[in-house]
Amino acid sequence: MHETGIVEEIFDTLQQEYPDRYKLIVKIQLEAGLLSNIQPILIQNAFEAYVIDHPQFADVELEVKVLSIHAFCTNCKEAFEVLFHRFVCHCGTPSSQIIQGEELRISQVIFKKDAI
Ligand SMILES: [Zn+2]
Numbered sequence: 123m124h125e126t127g128i129v130e131e132i133f134d135t136l137q138q139e140y141p142d143r144y145k146l147i148v149k150i151q152l153e154a155g156l157l158s159n160i161q162p163i164l165i166q167n168a169f170e171a172y173v174i175d176h177p178q179f180a181d182v183e184l185e186v187k188v189l190s191i192h193a194f195c196t197n198c199k200e201a202f203e204v205l206f207h208r209f210v211c212h213c214g215t216p217s218s219q220i221i222q223g224e225e226l227r228i229s230q231v232i233f234k235k236d237a238i
Pocket of ligand 1: 195196197198211212213214215
């Protein structure tokens with residue numbers, strides 16, 4: 123299951139980034155674009171399983187925000203939301219310039235004591 127690998131990667135990243143503070147993490151927020159092939163429910167399941175194996179993270183909560191797909195229209199010079207995978211602007215111009223929707227990123231990390 124590829125979500126398990128993603129969850130492991132997230133925790134590895136956080137431990138590298140916050141070597142002194144990762145034990146104080148209480149909440150992780152992820153942003154997953156609709157094109158990123160991330161299923162929030164599968165990520166949550168993988169997360170629960172990881173936490174059971176790593177009790178030091180038992181208090182950590184995970185929130186997954188799903189981001190809609192946005193593409194850029196070269197005619198209107200602005201972004202539009204892609205609905206039903208229809209990459210065509212309201213002006214009729216097709217676009218393949220995706221500016222949001224493919225990412226998977228840690229958008230927020232909350233620590234028990236956010237004052238250190
Ligand atoms: Zn347009």
